[in-house]
Amino acid sequence: MLKVNHISKSFGGRPVIENISGEFQKGKTNLIIGASGTGKSVLLKCIVGLISPDVGNVFYDLRNFTEADKEMKAEIRREIGMLFQGGALFDSKNVQANVMFPLEVLKQMTMEEKLDRVNFCLQRVGLENVNKKMPSEISGGMKKRVGIARAIVNNPNYLFCDEPNSGLDPQTAIVIDDLIGEITHEFDITTIVVTHDMNSVMGIGERIMFLYKGKNLWEGSSKEIIHSDVEELNDFVFSNKVMQGIRNGK
Amino acid sequence: MTGFGKYILFLGTLVVRMESFKTYYKLVLDECIQIGLKSVALVALVASFMGAVTTVQTAYNMVSPLIPRYVISQVVREMTILELAPTIIAVIFAGKVGSSMAGGLGTMRITEQIDALEVMGINSASYLVLPKIISSLLMYPLLVIVAGFSSLLAGYLVGGITGIITPTDYIYGIRFYFDDYSITFAMIKSFVFAFLISSISSFKGYYTVGGALEVGIATTAAVTTSVIAVLTADYLLAQLLYVR
Numbered sequence: 001m002l003k004v005n006h007i008s009k010s011f012g013g014r015p016v017i018e019n020i021s022g023e024f025q026k027g028k029t030n031l032i033i034g035a036s037g038t039g040k041s042v043l044l045k046c047i048v049g050l051i052s053p054d055v056g057n058v059f060y061d062l063r064n065f066t067e068a069d070k071e072m073k074a075e076i077r078r079e080i081g082m083l084f085q086g087g088a089l090f091d092s093k094n095v096q097a098n099v100m101f102p103l104e105v106l107k108q109m110t111m112e113e114k115l116d117r118v119n120f121c122l123q124r125v126g127l128e129n130v131n132k133k134m135p136s137e138i139s140g141g142m143k144k145r146v147g148i149a150r151a152i153v154n155n156p157n158y159l160f161c162d163e164p165n166s167g168l169d170p171q172t173a174i175v176i177d178d179l180i181g182e183i184t185h186e187f188d189i190t191t192i193v194v195t196h197d198m199n200s201v202m203g204i205g206e207r208i209m210f211l212y213k214g215k216n217l218w219e220g221s222s223k224e225i226i227h228s229d230v231e232e233l234n235d236f237v238f239s240n241k242v243m244q245g246i247r248n249g250k
Numbered sequence: 251m252t253g254f255g256k257y258i259l260f261l262g263t264l265v266v267r268m269e270s271f272k273t274y275y276k277l278v279l280d281e282c283i284q285i286g287l288k289s290v291a292l293v294a295l296v297a298s299f300m301g302a303v304t305t306v307q308t309a310y311n312m313v314s315p316l317i318p319r320y321v322i323s324q325v326v327r328e329m330t331i332l333e334l335a336p337t338i339i340a341v342i343f344a345g346k347v348g349s350s351m352a353g354g355l356g357t358m359r360i361t362e363q364i365d366a367l368e369v370m371g372i373n374s375a376s377y378l379v380l381p382k383i384i385s386s387l388l389m390y391p392l393l394v395i396v397a398g399f400s401s402l403l404a405g406y407l408v409g410g411i412t413g414i415i416t417p418t419d420y421i422y423g424i425r426f427y428f429d430d431y432s433i434t435f436a437m438i439k440s441f442v443f444a445f446l447i448s449s450i451s452s453f454k455g456y457y458t459v460g461g462a463l464e465v466g467i468a469t470t471a472a473v474t475t476s477v478i479a480v481l482t483a484d485y486l487l488a489q490l491l492y493v494r
Contacts, residue, residue, distance in 0.1 A: 048369050049369075073371070077371030078370075080369055084362040084365065084366060085362065088365065088366040091358075091361075101370075102370050105269060105273060105370065105372055106370065160369075
């Protein structure tokens with residue numbers, strides 16, 4: 001389980017997220033949703049330690065990550081896998097080297113063991129015969145899959161996904177969403193997905209946190225979101241006609 | 251001053267939370283190929299032209315029949331070893347290697363590749379930048395030696411072909427009153443310039459914020475700042491090391 005306690009962060013005196021608390025459950029796909037500029041990515045970066053919060057703490061299974069020493073932080077980070085918005089694959093390395101990278105630097109394994117693990121992860125995300133391709137030679141959807149394979153290669157306890165289906169066609173976006181959901185349940189990990197895509201919310205959202213102007217305004221499940229009486233949430237969720245149809249039972 | 255302070259702190263981060271020796275060994279070898287081997291041809295070409303031009307220009311300006319011809323190659327030798335090889339090649343090095351370092355790191359920053367390293371618990375600055383600096387320190391002095399030889403050889407060939415100076419006079423001038431401290435001085439300069447170019451370019455690239463436009467700006471800033479630092483260091487070293 002992952003817990004955030006009263007997290008606040010400002011940039012240049014302007015608060016971006018304010019006093020956010022919440023729990024993200026193990027074995028479930030936890031979503032952080034909200035409109036652009038509400039601080040979703042900043043919250044995620046605070047959680048993984050890319051940004052230090054001004055106030056508040058992040059707990060990874062009761063271990064205080066925010067106040068941990070360097071060794072403890074490094075230890076916790078070895079349990080983290082992250083999928084970035086653009087994939088963040090290393091341009092100079094091929095697909096195999098990208099996926100193998102966390103094993104190269106963090107684990108003591110033989111080359112054969114590493115290759116087996118890499119091939120297993122690539123197969124798990126539905127990619128075969130792409131080991132020697134460079135990131136520039138594969139599509140956006142494939143990059144996301146390789147990013148997921150790299151994120152899970154180290155057997156993480158926590159998986160973070162920042163806008164996993166941005167820039168993808170609707171069909172590929174659903175495939176990526178499904179993959180994240182399956183991996184979460186299969187490996188029983190704590191997954192946090194930052195998104196503003198309502199297809200993801202309805203498709204894989206088991207626990208949802210809604211941010212509005214940097215504040216945690218609502219928490220619940222994808223079923224509860226339909227019947228919410230929070231005006232700001234309804235404005236966000238039912239801003240497209242498909243969702244309006246779902247609400248009206250059409 | 252804020253930028254300078256940030257640069258000093260950046261240098262400090264390179265030597266904390268380091269990876270294993272094996273990891274750096276591989277990275278340094280890769281960088282040596284990128285920085286050193288792939289620059290040899292350009293350096294040799296530029297240095298050859300510098301040597302050839304210096305020979306012709308020196309001969310053209312020496313109109314007095316009282317000055318022996320071997321002075322031409324003596325002048326070429328001194329200029330090559332003291333200034334042309336270490337300093338002018340440093341400008342070329344900043345343009346080729348420094349811009350590549352800044353552009354590469356800047357792109358890694360804006361495409362979140364550096365964030366990906368940090369999330370994995372890797373000290374991204376140390377992992378990405380330290381091998382570049384070590385490789386530059388190893389390869390740049392070698393490039394300066396290549397440049398020196400190329401320049402002197404080109405002067406020899408051009409002098410002989412055009413009849414400006416005979417090969418015998420050229421060789422005599424090269425050896426005449428040769429002070430080997432010049433080589434030591436050139437090597438000290440090479441190490442200082444290599445460190446300045448690689449660390450400043452990496453610093454500019456590593457802290458790129460924004461998008462493609464900012465990567466371009468960082469790359470330009472890397473080259474200009476490196477060149478200014480090299481020229482400033484060149485003057486300071488001349489002042490310091492020639493007081494004997």
